[in-house]
Amino acid sequence: MRGFPTLRSMTHQRSIEDLRAEVDQINRDLLTLLSKRGEVVAQIGHAKTQEGRPNHYDPAREDKQLKEIESLNQGPFTSAAVKAIFKEIFKASLDLEESNDKKQLLVSRKVKSEDTVLDIDGVRIGGDAPPIIVAGPCSIESEEQMEQTAAFLAARGVKILRGGAYKPRTSPYGFQGMGVDGLILGSRVAKEHGMLFVTEVMDTRDVEIVAEHADILQVGARNMHNFALLREVGRSRRPVLLKRGLSATIEEWLYAAEYILSEGNNEVILCERGIRTYEKWTRNTLDLSAVALAKQETHLPVIVDVTHAAGRRDLLIPLAKAALAVGADGIHVEVHPSPATALSDNEQQLDFAGYDKFSDALSSLLRQPASV
Numbered sequence: 001m002r003g004f005p006t007l008r009s010m011t012h013q014r015s016i017e018d019l020r021a022e023v024d025q026i027n028r029d030l031l032t033l034l035s036k037r038g039e040v041v042a043q044i045g046h047a048k049t050q051e052g053r054p055n056h057y058d059p060a061r062e063d064k065q066l067k068e069i070e071s072l073n074q075g076p077f078t079s080a081a082v083k084a085i086f087k088e089i090f091k092a093s094l095d096l097e098e099s100n101d102k103k104q105l106l107v108s109r110k111v112k113s114e115d116t117v118l119d120i121d122g123v124r125i126g127g128d129a130p131p132i133i134v135a136g137p138c139s140i141e142s143e144e145q146m147e148q149t150a151a152f153l154a155a156r157g158v159k160i161l162r163g164g165a166y167k168p169r170t171s172p173y174g175f176q177g178m179g180v181d182g183l184i185l186g187s188r189v190a191k192e193h194g195m196l197f198v199t200e201v202m203d204t205r206d207v208e209i210v211a212e213h214a215d216i217l218q219v220g221a222r223n224m225h226n227f228a229l230l231r232e233v234g235r236s237r238r239p240v241l242l243k244r245g246l247s248a249t250i251e252e253w254l255y256a257a258e259y260i261l262s263e264g265n266n267e268v269i270l271c272e273r274g275i276r277t278y279e280k281w282t283r284n285t286l287d288l289s290a291v292a293l294a295k296q297e298t299h300l301p302v303i304v305d306v307t308h309a310a311g312r313r314d315l316l317i318p319l320a321k322a323a324l325a326v327g328a329d330g331i332h333v334e335v336h337p338s339p340a341t342a343l344s345d346n347e348q349q350l351d352f353a354g355y356d357k358f359s360d361a362l363s364s365l366l367r368q369p370a371s372v
């Protein structure tokens, strides 16, 4: 009798082994096609990166492909099943594009394996250099305050003086900084004591004037996502101290550094300063794994701002010790001649006696190069 073979007669016609051998071959063919697709997709990813599109996800393109696949599907799988398989393929393709992209980042150790060591007028930061201390008041307030602080710190071997001339305050009515007068004062006092001067720049319009007076430009946590500012400091040719954003992931922080390097400025110091968590007993939560990871994944120097991480003086020594133990290339700490009368951050700045205790406690760790 003619007609369609029954399931029974079919299974009798071909053995399971035989059918499995065919499935094995189909698997091999599918894998070949999948790999071929992966290679083409990687090229799309590369082209997107070159066009400056770090976000490779394109839902409209995925949707178009799914619609076509659905219209071509003739079974035996349902369209829902086929679409689910293709969605997995898109996801894997996106991962492939993005991981290739990360391998090409200028900040990545995969691109540059040796540590970047900054040499700013003889002050070495990163690599085999002993950890540095960046210290000074939160805000530049007066000539007397800067002079006293610089003299005190320089006598203890501190090579980098910090001080804010433009202050990003939570309240618009808080002290906003001395502006250009503060820049001039900070840079003069630092020079007089043989120190480098680092200060924050908050606005693209100020990059030029800040770069004129400061040896290192700081991009603060609140501005880590300010891509126009990152590009501008990248064009400035001054070393940049880039703080991690309040709620930024490590990846976002490294992409922020990439913005600076992509403009041709390779002199970036990463600064972990604690992230915002549910914890209330500290101002922020110091993320030491971020320090270890940034050291591992990038070639850039990484320092730790213990003052903002803790927000309280009693934790500065243990946090600084821990930071140096995981390989930080330096410590950033706020020091003020009279914290009680400081115009900003008076809860957390160290007075001179406090700084002496702090540096004594760290002295053995500060002599040796960052390790791990």
Ligand SMILES: O=C(O)C(=O)C[C@]1(C(=O)O)C=C[C@@H](O)C=C1
Residues within 6 Å of the ligand: 041, 044, 045, 056, 057, 058, 059, 061, 062, 065, 089, 090, 091, 093, 094, 097
């Ligand atoms: O066509 C693209 O833009 C791709 O990046 C490729 C691809 C894909 O696998 O088809 C991958 C991720 C995008 O979300 C969209 C599509």
